[in-house]
Amino acid sequence: MNTNFDQIYQDLKSGVVDIAKQSFQDYITEAKAAGKSALDGMKDNLQHWAQEVENGALTKDDLEFLLQEEASLEELTALKQTGITAIRIDQFRNAIISVISGTLTSLIKI
């Protein structure tokens, strides 16, 4: 069997680069949107709660509790993002395995 391994290596490298670009570009876009949405939500809440304290609908204790609730929500959001990063790594690994496996399978006809 006359196999051009340099060509196979170049094809695999190009495939891996394409997968990396796609996988992580999507993730960066998602993460930026999630971060902006969280900040916007936090700003809206702070303005709204300040108004409610002024109106007497919320006490200072209520406000303090809500601020801590908001901080806990942010902690969960950060944990979710960490989890999504781990998922992207697994998806990236699976995609690379699929490319290599497909190339090798077609090469050695198993």
Place this chain on the structure above:
Amino acid sequence: MGTLLVLAGCSTISKFDQYAYSQTTAIKVDVLNVMSHATDSFTVHANEVLNLQTEIEKMYEYEKNRPKNTISEKMWMVLRDSTGHLFGGFVARWKKEGKLDEVFVRESQSLIGSSFDQVSQLESGKIKPQQVTK
């Protein structure tokens, strides 16, 4: 080829689990429902709260024992923590103060509802078992 199969079996985080996802969304609905009664005296709803806390404990134990599931486990820990400020902390405050004001309850429902959404969004984003070998 053997190496590839071994690599395909490795993962950083647990796979999607339908039971975990369904239970998270169901518990969220029950939590928001119980919270809406927090303007009443805690003692009137104490049994309801206790039953729901038991469901949350069961869910926490389930998540804790899934392999490579530390992040989801940690999320449930934050949600249930009675010294914290999500559902566990909300219940502790309700119990301590007897009843809570309507505006506070409404605002808390929004934050705690979003907190449960973080857990279910992570679960729904996980790789489905049938996608691993594709």
